[in-house]
Amino acid sequence: MKENTEMMSMELLDPRNDFLFKRIFGSEENRDVLLAFLNRTFDEAGKPTLSEIILLNPYTDKDSPRDKQSILDIKARTTEGEIINVEMQLFNKYDTEKRTLFYWSKQYGSQLVEGQSYSSLKRCITINILNFSFLPNDRYHNVFHLREDQTGIPLIDDIEIHMLELPKLEEREVSLEEGGLANWLLFLKGANPDKWEVLTMNEPKLKKAMTTLEFLSQDREARMQYEARQKYLHDEASLMEAAKNAEIYGFKTGLESGIRQGIEQGIEQGIEKGKQQGIEQGIEQGRQQGIEEEKKQTARKLLALGLELSTIAGVSGLSMDEIRRLQNE
Incomplete structure (x- = not known):
C-alpha cells in the first residue's frame, strides 16, 4: 500500500x-x-x-x-x-x-x-x-x-x-x-x-x-530529455496539422482561382472554337494550374520549416524529384 x-x-x-x-x-x-x-x-x-x-x-x-x-x-x-x-x-x-x-x-x-x-x-x-x-x-x-x-x-x-x-x-x-x-x-x-x-x-x-x-x-536528466522530446513532438504535430490545413485551404483557393482564370481563357478561346468547348477546356486547364501551384507553395513553406522530404511529399502530393527541384531553387 x-x-x-x-x-x-x-x-x-x-x-x-x-x-x-x-x-x-x-x-x-x-x-x-x-x-x-x-x-x-x-x-x-x-x-x-x-x-x-x-x-x-x-x-x-x-x-x-x-x-x-x-x-x-x-x-x-x-x-x-x-x-x-x-x-x-x-x-x-x-x-x-x-x-x-x-x-x-x-x-x-x-x-x-x-x-x-x-x-x-x-x-x-x-x-x-x-x-x-x-x-x-x-x-x-x-x-x-x-x-x-x-x-x-x-x-x-x-x-x-x-x-x-x-x-x-x-x-x-x-x-x-x-x-x-x-x-x-x-x-x-x-x-x-x-x-x-x-x-x-x-x-x-x-x-x-x-x-x-x-x-x-x-531521474532529473531523463526528465529533461523527456520534456525536450515532448516539446519537439508537439511542435511537429502542430506543423503537420498546419500543413494539412494549408493544403486543404490551398486546394480550395487554387481551385477557385483556376476556375476563374479558366473561364476567362475559355471565353476568349470560345469566340473562335465555340464558347462551351472553350470554357470547359479553360476551366480544366486553370484548375490543374491552380492545384499544381498551390502544391508547390505548400511544399516551399514546409521546406522552409525544415521538415523531411518524405513528409513534405506526403503532405503536398508532389514527387520527391519535384520537391528536390524546389529545394535547389
Missing part, C-alpha cells in the same frame, strides 16, 4: 513518448521486457512465440531527443533472422499506411548485399503502436498480410504489419487478471498505478517496465 501511495505522489512520465518508450523497451538491460511484449503480441495473433531476440539499435546516449531527424524506433532480429521493427506514434502524421509500407520496404530491401540472391530475404514484421484511432473498426489489434482476395491464400508471408490502437482499448472490456497484450497496452496508455499490481499479476516482466518508468520519472 505504501508503494502505491508513493507512486501516486510521484508524477510519472508518459511511456508513450517515443524517447521514453525506447529507453524502457529498447535497452539491452530490458531486452527481456521487449521479448515478453513481443511474445504477447504474437500470441494474441496466433503466432509462435520467440525464445530470444537481438537488438539491432539498442538505446544509447546518441539517441538524442533533440535530433529532429531521428526516428526512435526499436529494431530486433530473431534467431531465425527475421527482423522486427516497433515504433510508437504519439501523434497522427497522416498517410500512416503509406509511411508504414515505405519504412517496411526499406527494412526489407536493406537485408540484401551485393551478390546475394532474393531467397536470402527474411520476413520483416512491423509493429505500430498508435496513440490515435486509425482503422474503421473497433479492434485494438489488427494484423495485415499479403493475401489473395477471394481464396485468402498467401502470396508470401514476408510482410506482417501489426496496428495497435491505444484509444480503442478500455479497461472495462479487459479481464486484467488474465494478463496478455491488453495489460501491456493499458500500462502504455497510462493506467492508474492503483491497478498496476493487478496488471502484473500474470505479467511479471511488465513489473520491470513499470519499475524502469518509476526510475526514469525520478
